[in-house]
Amino acid sequence: MRLDKYLKVSRLIKRRSVANEACDHGRILVNDQVAKASYQVKVGDVLELHLGNRVVKIEVLSLQETQKKEEAKEMYRYL
Numbered sequence: 001m002r003l004d005k006y007l008k009v010s011r012l013i014k015r016r017s018v019a020n021e022a023c024d025h026g027r028i029l030v031n032d033q034v035a036k037a038s039y040q041v042k043v044g045d046v047l048e049l050h051l052g053n054r055v056v057k058i059e060v061l062s063l064q065e066t067q068k069k070e071e072a073k074e075m076y077r078y079l
Contacts, residue, residue: 004037
């Protein structure tokens, strides 16, 4: 699954266009490397999101094409 779509489906970022923008500006790191929006996310990847003055670090636990809002938190684990 593409990184921008994963961020949207997991509800870490609200809109896919915003996720694309964050990737373009180098605010998303995958396994300590800057990643493009087209990066193929895999289970076990560690994502670091620099959102404003906040840094969020998570591990990918599952990949789902669609997910209910209540179950979206099960797609990742905070580190």
